[in-house]
Amino acid sequence: AQSVTQLGSHVSVSEGALVLLRCNYSSSVPPYLFWYVQYPNQGLQLLLKYTSAATLVKGINGFEAEFKKSETSFHLTKPSAHMSDAAEYFCAVSSQGAQKLVFGQGTRLTINP
Amino acid sequence: DADVTQTPRNRITKTGKRIMLECSQTKGHDRMYWYRQDPGLGLRLIYYSFDVKDINKGEISDGYSVSRQAQAKFSLSLESAIPNQTALYFCATSDPGGSGNTIYFGEGSWLTVV
Numbered sequence: 189a190q191s192v193t194q195l196g197s198h199v200s201v202s203e204g205a206l207v208l209l210r211c212n213y214s215s216s217v218p219p220y221l222f223w224y225v226q227y228p229n230q231g232l233q234l235l236l237k238y239t240s241a242a243t244l245v246k247g248i249n250g251f252e253a254e255f256k257k258s259e260t261s262f263h264l265t266k267p268s269a270h271m272s273d274a275a276e277y278f279c280a281v282s283s284q285g286a287q288k289l290v291f292g293q294g295t296r297l298t299i300n301p
Numbered sequence: 302d303a304d305v306t307q308t309p310r311n312r313i314t315k316t317g318k319r320i321m322l323e324c325s326q327t328k329g330h331d332r333m334y335w336y337r338q339d340p341g342l343g344l345r346l347i348y349y350s351f352d353v354k355d356i357n358k359g360e361i362s363d364g365y366s367v368s369r370q371a372q373a374k375f376s377l378s379l380e381s382a383i384p385n386q387t388a389l390y391f392c393a394t395s396d397p398g399g400s401g402n403t404i405y406f407g408e409g410s411w412l413t414v415v
Contacts, residue, residue, distance in 0.1 A: 194343075197341060222404075224406075230409075231305075231391060231406040231407055231408040231409050232344075233406075234404075234405075280404075288334070288346055288349060288359070289404050291336075291343040291344040291345075293342060294341075294343045
């Protein structure tokens with residue numbers, strides 16, 4: 189079975205500061221990993237995904253994530269936070285041939301002026 | 302127009318009533334899903350369908366049913382709504398031929414059961 193744990197249900201950073209959202213996964217097979225973002229009153233939008241190519245994945249809006257097999261992690265980062273980054277972020281895991289995506293509990297990101 | 306369209310976007314219904322949420326997609330994907338979102342619980346899978354003749358239960362299917370009327374249409378029904386089914390519901394699609402089982406979501410349907 190696959191699972192995802194997002195460390196911290198709520199993260200608050202200052203505008204211009206580094207954003208780090210943590211995600212650890214469990215999978216008995218090589219995983220596919222995803223980060224989705226949900227802006228207020230909207231659906232989920234794909235930020236980036238890892239599908240066994242380069243371990244450092246660049247996504248939209250300046251976000252990136254690094255797949256670390258030894259740490260079973262796929263943390264999301266952005267060097268400098270903007271007010272528009274305030275949203276809820278979801279990490280998810282799947283695998284080749286898997287029937288569905290398994291989501292973490294979500295992390296709400298707040299940006300302080 | 303959105304690739305994955307959900308109707309209604311908001312609905313308030315009474316306990317015991319039957320309610321249907323509809324989903325249509327223009328992405329041409331075979332796979333469709335219904336998820337439920339609750340604060341602190343992330344997204345949980347209710348039902349999924351890999352083609353018109355294929356329906357599968359997810360992790361929280363009790364109290365729900367689905368119908369796959371066509372490749373592009375997948376509806377979710379609550380036969381007798383109860384207050385703890387108050388949540389944000391998402392329809393989604395995916396294409397297994399694409400890389401990594403990427404899922405594409407609709408904008409969600411807010412359901413309140415009073």
